[in-house]
Amino acid sequence: xxxxxxxxxxxxxxxxxxxxxxxxxxxxxxxxxxxxxxxxxxxxxxxxxxxxxxxxxxxxxxxxxxxxxxxxxxxxxxxxxxxxxxxxxxxxxxxxxxxxxxxxxxxxxxxxxxxxxxxxxxxxxxxxxxxxxxxxxxxxxxxxxxxxxxxxxxxxxxxxxxxxxxxxxxxxxxxxxxxxxxxxxxxxxxxxxxxxxx
Amino acid sequence: xxxxxxxxxxxxxxxxxxxxxxxxxxxxxxxxxxxxxxxxxxxxxxxxxxxxxxxxxxxxxxxxxxxxxxxxxxxxxxxxxxxxxxxxxxxxxxxxxxxxxxxxxxxxxxxxxxxxxxxxxxxxxxxxxxxxxxxxxxxxxxxxxxxxxxxxxxxxxxxxxxxxxxxxxxxxxxxxxxxxxxxxxxxxxxxxxxxxxx
DNA sequence: AGTAAAACTTGACACAGTGTCAATTGACTC
DNA sequence: GAGTCAATTGACACTGTGTCAAGTTTTACT
Numbered sequence: 001x002x003x004x005x006x007x008x009x010x011x012x013x014x015x016x017x018x019x020x021x022x023x024x025x026x027x028x029x030x031x032x033x034x035x036x037x038x039x040x041x042x043x044x045x046x047x048x049x050x051x052x053x054x055x056x057x058x059x060x061x062x063x064x065x066x067x068x069x070x071x072x073x074x075x076x077x078x079x080x081x082x083x084x085x086x087x088x089x090x091x092x093x094x095x096x097x098x099x100x101x102x103x104x105x106x107x108x109x110x111x112x113x114x115x116x117x118x119x120x121x122x123x124x125x126x127x128x129x130x131x132x133x134x135x136x137x138x139x140x141x142x143x144x145x146x147x148x149x150x151x152x153x154x155x156x157x158x159x160x161x162x163x164x165x166x167x168x169x170x171x172x173x174x175x176x177x178x179x180x181x182x183x184x185x186x187x188x189x190x191x192x193x194x195x196x197x198x
Numbered sequence: 199x200x201x202x203x204x205x206x207x208x209x210x211x212x213x214x215x216x217x218x219x220x221x222x223x224x225x226x227x228x229x230x231x232x233x234x235x236x237x238x239x240x241x242x243x244x245x246x247x248x249x250x251x252x253x254x255x256x257x258x259x260x261x262x263x264x265x266x267x268x269x270x271x272x273x274x275x276x277x278x279x280x281x282x283x284x285x286x287x288x289x290x291x292x293x294x295x296x297x298x299x300x301x302x303x304x305x306x307x308x309x310x311x312x313x314x315x316x317x318x319x320x321x322x323x324x325x326x327x328x329x330x331x332x333x334x335x336x337x338x339x340x341x342x343x344x345x346x347x348x349x350x351x352x353x354x355x356x357x358x359x360x361x362x363x364x365x366x367x368x369x370x371x372x373x374x375x376x377x378x379x380x381x382x383x384x385x386x387x388x389x390x391x392x393x394x395x396x
Numbered sequence: 397a398g399t400a401a402a403a404c405t406t407g408a409c410a411c412a413g414t415g416t417c418a419a420t421t422g423a424c425t426c
Numbered sequence: 427g428a429g430t431c432a433a434t435t436g437a438c439a440c441t442g443t444g445t446c447a448a449g450t451t452t453t454a455c456t
Binding site: 426 | 429432435444449450455
Binding site: 027108111112147152155156158159160162164165168169173175183186187190191195 | 306309310345350353357358360363366367384388389393
């Protein structure tokens with residue numbers, strides 16, 4: 001049924017992601033998106049009730065495309081806790097640039113829009129579960145630093161790997177992406193494992 | 199001359215800070231500030247050209263009140279590099295909650311307002327100088343980690359101590375302030391000094 | 397006390413961006 | 427040919443910032 005509608009919906013989501021990626025998310029208005037798709041602004045509301053809902057749908061669409069699951073496979077298959085930590089950090093650190101445009105738009109909306117805040121918060125909570133799993137693996141190996149509980153270690157790791165930190169380091173500080181990744185892997189080890197285990 | 203004007207200006211700044219502190223910076227409108235002072239919204243523009251300028255002035259006013267300089271004295275007087283690092287981290291970490299309301303408002307404006315972005319950026323740059331000085335002291339003692347250059351270490355420390363990280367850890371993760379401080383001191387040591395020097 | 401400047405008020409308006417609504421057009425289907 | 431769905435057009439409400447002109451109150455000076 002209504003394949004025309006489905007089709008337009010996809011075009012909208014795609015255009016949204018494109019604009020967000022190139023324009024760095026700052027000021028992507030409903031008008032811009034409609035223009036990119038080739039429909040009127042009002043027509044957008046036939047597909048998505050609000051801007052927040054559109055961004056939300058774009059987030060899910062992005063996941064489909066980028067295939068988050070398969071990126072995390074190496075981490076899940078790691079044998080030691082430290083290997084798991086390294087793999088997770090690297091996977092996430094390399095994923096950030098791909099979602100950055102969208103993340104920034106959602107992050108900016110958080111202050112004003114409760115729905116957007118909830119959506120983003122939920123997604124970050126999912127990512128936190130990955131952190132928790134890595135920390136758990138460390139604890140199982142007894143390689144987790146004694147100065148932190150598992151929850152605290154998870155919190156710290158989560159904060160370290162936040163999109164905002166990525167933004168600060170790669171944008172403001174001009175760290176190349178590869179350097180950022182390498183560094184974060186080392187930092188997480190230093191902070192979370194027993195005395196900088198190699 | 200015109201002491202009335204000066205007086206009102208101060209009342210405006212004070213009201214702004216009060217609202218920002220209690221209301222957590224989310225939606226403090228010009229109307230709210232005017233209402234708190236007891237004047238009309240339009241009258242605010244007789245004192246400050248734009249909202250950004252008002253926020254900017256409030257920032258400087260806050261510094262006067264909180265006396266940033268004296269807070270940093272212990273850090274400057276530290277003898278070893280590590281003592282200096284610890285003192286600076288603790289001083290800054292304890293300063294964040296006091297400026298948080300204002301910081302949040304300025305941070306939120308960054309996306310849309312270039313002036314606000316510039317103001318906040320400048321202030322963060324000042325704070326970065328403090329990081330750089332601490333790193334330099336470590337380097338002088340040869341206690342700086344060999345895996346980072348001085349600039350990289352400064353960047354990392356700066357990112358770690360960002361207001362947004364404080365927000366994540368104390369708000370989202372519910373870390374008590376004291377725990378946050380203690381932890382950040384330890385983390386900075388772990389990341390920046392030679393193999394976790396005690 | 398008288399006056400001029402400065403501080404503030406009132407009320408109106410422009411602008412951007414989101415969201416809403418009603419009436420209409422074009423196309424595709426049964 | 428009637429019905430339905432996607433989209434269009436044009437208008438409007440709402441919020442918050444910033445601007446403007448005209449009028450009133452306060453303050454300061456002599």
